[in-house]
Amino acid sequence: MVNRTGHTMLPFRPSAARPVRMLVANGLLVIGLLATSACGIPVDDSTRDLAVDLPDALLPAASTTTEAPSPTETVQIYLARVDENDRQVLEPVDREIQGDGSINVILAEVFAGPSADEQDAGLISPFAEGSTVIGTVLDGGLLEVHLDTLDGFPPDDSASNRLAFAMLVCTADQLVIGAEIEQVVVLLAGPDTLEAINVPVSDGEPPVEGAPVTCDNYQSFLPVQSGN
Numbered sequence: 001m002v003n004r005t006g007h008t009m010l011p012f013r014p015s016a017a018r019p020v021r022m023l024v025a026n027g028l029l030v031i032g033l034l035a036t037s038a039c040g041i042p043v044d045d046s047t048r049d050l051a052v053d054l055p056d057a058l059l060p061a062a063s064t065t066t067e068a069p070s071p072t073e074t075v076q077i078y079l080a081r082v083d084e085n086d087r088q089v090l091e092p093v094d095r096e097i098q099g100d101g102s103i104n105v106i107l108a109e110v111f112a113g114p115s116a117d118e119q120d121a122g123l124i125s126p127f128a129e130g131s132t133v134i135g136t137v138l139d140g141g142l143l144e145v146h147l148d149t150l151d152g153f154p155p156d157d158s159a160s161n162r163l164a165f166a167m168l169v170c171t172a173d174q175l176v177i178g179a180e181i182e183q184v185v186v187l188l189a190g191p192d193t194l195e196a197i198n199v200p201v202s203d204g205e206p207p208v209e210g211a212p213v214t215c216d217n218y219q220s221f222l223p224v225q226s227g228n
Contacts, residue, residue, distance in 0.1 A: 073101045076175040077109045078167045079123045088163050089223045090170055103136045103176055110171050111152060126160040127152050141182035142212060143172050148189050162202045166218035173215040183212035
């Protein structure tokens, strides 16, 4: 084709490449939408807070709270001191204990001996480490004290040995509040059973083997009352 200026003009043919590119682009868009739907990712019209959809394992850890300390209770036990007459005598002291205030817990404090402050104040104990209260039974005014061993007691037939039993028996007999204890018997754990022992005393007739005792059997360890 020749125009008015005499130049030859090529005929106009629509490009075949443009429809192909549009078809490819449209196809990719459709594939992308299908893939998105297949992956389960929702398409929302508005923004939302994704934190609400996080599993528990990915959420911030919840704040922890500290448990309240167990309530304490004031009880009394017997320790000992040397008086002005050079006698070993019992002396009641206060103890702050945790737990239910059971007889086991109270008697365990007797075996623990004086604290550092109590030692500075002159209080003493004949007990060494080695003996533990493993149980108690109160039946009709008779208290059974079950011990694992006698290793924490001083040697037999000594004043210190009798003082140790005086602290244990008189604490149970006189200082345990809320329990009507009239007599105490001490049982020692054996291989198969518990066996009552012959508790040494400082006053009165020696008890028969395994017989119960009271604080009256330890009068010589009680402090002299003023006026006596």
